[in-house]
Amino acid sequence: MSDKCSILGVWLIERGSGRNIVSRAYSEAVKLDMDLIAPFLSATHTFIDKASNETLRTIDTETNRYVWEANEHLLFVMVVSRAARLGHMRFLLEFALEEFMTNQVPADTDVASMLKSWHGNQSKFKQFGNFVDELVTQYEVTDEVLVAGKSMDCLEVYSHLFRGIMRVNTSPAKKKKIISRMNTYLEPLLDRYPFLNSVPLDEAGIEVLQIDINTVPYHHLRDSLEELLRLLAKVTRETVTSKVYREMVFDHVMTYVKRDIKRLQTYAILDDVVRYLF
Known part of the structure; x- marks a missing residue:
């Protein structure tokens, strides 16, 4: 525990x-x-x-x-x-x-x-004390598993979103520009979210699946992923044409969103998609 x-x-x-x-x-x-x-x-x-x-x-x-x-x-x-x-x-x-x-x-x-x-004499109720111990232990273990599952789900969802955005149909030079600008934007975030130091960022996306969910509180994880989505959408929109950006959203990101909309709704990630990509 x-x-x-x-x-x-x-x-x-x-x-x-x-x-x-x-x-x-x-x-x-x-x-x-x-x-x-x-x-x-x-x-x-x-x-x-x-x-x-x-x-x-x-x-x-x-x-x-x-x-x-x-x-x-x-x-x-x-x-x-x-x-x-x-x-x-x-x-x-x-x-x-x-x-x-x-x-x-x-x-x-x-x-x-x-x-x-x-x-x-409290020993009279020793059996009940043991029952309480077991109840608390089972709750704490179960609660950890639920939070860990929720964290893993969020990582998978955002990983798909980041990969979808980085499939934008643009030149290698512009993709490198997106990565370079993202690295610049990431620097101030590392003080707040030091676990992002271990996350690779390249032409394939942001490899958030490498984050150790056992060491990061769920709300910190969610906040950091939301911030990454906001920044990646902003940088991509500013780097490519409106037409290319729109095609990326509907051809790659929304395809995934439609396929897994229930999970996005469960974790309120659909709100992030609407807020930052459109």
Whole structure:
């Protein structure tokens, strides 16, 4: 699992007393006294609930976000990165809370009675703690795979677009001019996107497939690819005639766009095509 985790820590807390039932830290950023902070989280929830007549669901700090899920007797709190998908986090909290209510509360009693007779030994809920660990691990691994797949898709899409543009019907001298001007435009981008240093640019296109998606955040990748498309379209348009440019767009680029329009729409790349090529 990557060091860049979405879920930094979790607490399952008894709502009335603030007692810590289960807690887990998945990042050095939250390796504090988990038992000490549990009553504070419970008190914060109670204060907001009573003072504003609203149910507390999230609190944002400068770097993290606290997400709450509650029932009559329990609070489940998750501290996540600001980049974490909030909808996913809520689903995980609801799912885990349902798991606790279904499989940790004996059939012959209810959660209130169970907690009343519980003396605070957290080992009683070790099995549920292991369940939470597995749930978080599976989410982080799956989320990484999804983001990696999305990054790879974007690289493939833009690679096709760049190759289509460089198939423009012009002389070798003008293609070299396009490459030379692109290299000039690229220099300021390398400070923002140093991973572009490893990307070859030649008559065949811009070989973005060589970018290591495991080391580049998705939003940085998307921003850099969009900027490359904007620049390549600009330089090509300024180097060849309008007729040649238009033929390139419709004969080479749009052929690919029509063939793979669903993927372009999925990643909002179709907007880039319209914005920068037309």
